[in-house]
Amino acid sequence: MKNAPIALPTDQADAEDFDVTVEALDRGQRARLIRTTRTKLGLSQSEFASRFRVPVGTLRDWEQARATPPDFAVAYVKVIGRYPDIVASAVA
Template sequence: MAIVKVTQDLIETSLRAIDWPAQDAKTDNDIAREIATNPDAAPILSAAQTAAAITRLIRQRLGITQTEFAARYQIPIGTLRDWEQNRKQPDAPAMAYLRVIAREPEIVARALIPA
């Protein structure tokens, strides 16, 4: 695998090479068709699917089970399972909490230990 150093000049050159009027003229159907025919394109996820993926990713990055995650961060296990299995979507405060856990998992866990 080759490593490419991304420089400001490289970014600017790449942006100048884009046909912006052609990009702006694309419809949602055009974009969906391009995504569908590109084997390297990631699928477009709904907000609920994105939340489920984020929740799983945070827990997996920490290397702990659902039960351990739920206990450590005081989230009901059923709620966590619903989020991860895309049965329910975390509301805005829950997503904010998950973002804090993602950035500072040890601090959050420590803050939740009963005094």
């Protein structure tokens, strides 16, 4: 990953700062979308995972940006955010 495109370069004035790649920035934005959708619904990770049939470990990895959720998962979470009751009844 030494040649990965840099989205945010290191702040030379901050000895502890580091470059942020485009991939890492995208993963962080996806994590934020998933986390904020869940919290706006007032659900814990385990409640959200159970209600919408997402493995809780996968949800945790996505929210903590340890793994990048695929495009279909991001789309699914966006639909959940708009129509949580309809999605919950569809997967029940």
